[in-house]
Amino acid sequence: MKTDIVAILRKGGDNFVSGQTICDQLQVSRTAVWKHINQLKDDGYIIESIPKKGYRITVYPDRITEYEISPWLNTVELGRNLVHRHTVDSTNILAKGLAREGCPDGTVVTAEHQTSGRGRSGRRWTSIQEGAVQMSIVLRPHVSPAKAPSITQIGAASIALALESLGVSPRIKWPNDVLISGKKVCGILTEMSCELDHIHFIVMGIGINVNVRSFPEEISSVATSLALEGQDNLNRARLAADVLNRMEPLYRSFLQGDSEPFLSVCRRLSWLRDKSISFSRNGEPLSGVAGDIDDQGRLEVIFPDGTRDYLLSGEVHI
Template sequence: MKEEIISLLKKNKNEFISGEDISSVLGISRAAVWKYMKAIKEAGYNIESVSRKGYKLISSPDLLTFEEISPYLNTHYIGKQIIYFDSIDSTNNEAKKLASSGCLEGTVIISEEQTMGRGRLGRNWVSPKFKGIWMSIVLRPDIEPMNVTKITQVGAAAVLKAIKEQGINAYIKWPNDIILNNKKVCGILTEMSGEINNINYVVMGIGINVNIDKEDFPKDIEEIATSLKIEEGKGIKRKTLVASILNNLEELYDEFINNEDIKTSIDICRENSILIGKTIKIINRSNVIIAEAINLSDDGKLIVKYEDGSIHEVISGEVSIRGLYGYV
């Protein structure tokens, strides 16, 4: 009911709507209206209350609810259902449960906080409350399972485009990290359920350090992690960034699924790569190979030149990439 009242207030923005009208439209008592309005104010909405006039919405908080994100969405299916949590262990875990239960493609699970966030290869991910974007998208692509890794690059391209639309110049560290000032600001974790020739679902988890302060990072990662706020020196509105990511994701994902083409996504990843032209370390468990990153292939593999001059294509999988002397 809170959501319905917020929607009414937004439709009547800059005008008062009486408690009696809210009561009549929603079929609830005046006492219930007062109770919900109190809860809405406590959630951070600035509402002016005037006797005999009613209620007027002055401003909305930067919450990541459907009501706050949807005005900025222009998608057909991604983000049309947003399941919102104040706190959760992991949005990917919840997304996999919902996907297994048959939720629609494009369902987004988003939380203000994760208590057990994780990244690629099981690494922990710091996810403090109200300071980042912690979300997972359920996808049901009709493609060969071997092509699922390409979806990670589609996601990276979508996030990079959205960040650039904020006027922030970022880069992609193949295959799934977004880099700002040589530090990680975003990671993407793609997980799949399927059989040999069939995909049940794909969950794309996206974690972005938006308004995290320097002191929020643990000492062991402060040299490799950053946030948009730290680098830009100002807070970023999270709900518009979420909408921009989902808008870009649907466009690039549809190109991949409908046309079997990821050219646009790969072009974005290639043109904004922080690795191409650099000497890197390719780490596979305890095995480390020194190589030069020279390009991305048209299907998203990293093309490298080994020290003996031979050219190879690297598939992401369980491989980690690092710069020769640091993270990038």
């Protein structure tokens, strides 16, 4: 209901929209409208109301709520069910709980702040309150669990395309980081619940540093934000929607067996290509030169003796 009221008032722009018009469009009582308007005020909307004229929104809050994201969405599934919390431990944790309860495919969880944001392998993700996009997407792809690593790359490609459209030059550090000027602007944590041959659900968590002007010391040498890269005061909700808009066609192609749309983006923007890298395999430290990304999304590594290996997932360092 609140999403509909915001949509009606947004359409009205600077004009007042009468309470009666809202009641008629939504088939609800005046009291219901008034109640929701008050809740929207609590959510940070500044709404002018003049007797006999109606309502108009004069200030929209900088929030990644469904009311602010949905006007920018042109997806069919992704983000059509959107759950927003101001503060959570981790959007991935909340999304996994919703997935277990059977939430719709494509459900997105967003939060302004995470108290226990998570990276891979038990690392922490530092949540920059109200300056970042932190969101988790619930997916139930009918593909083999072995193909799940592609989901991270679909995410990375979608984010990189959205950032390119803003005029910055992102690079993708296989498999899950998006970098600008060699620093991390975005990280992705993909988690899966599955059996050997069946995926129950995947939760892809995305953290993008948007309007962040400084980082805590422990990550300041590795992290950057869109603000620090010259993009001032971006609309986070619009960016979140743009990522989802770009993700949906890449994801659909993948489900139909065509990975080329996202792989071509990952290859074009590959940050590791031709760099000397190190990684560990079964505890053994190895090094080589990063080659291309193959048609299964694996990173080719060329060893000093000319032999090759293909990494499906994991962590590489330069």
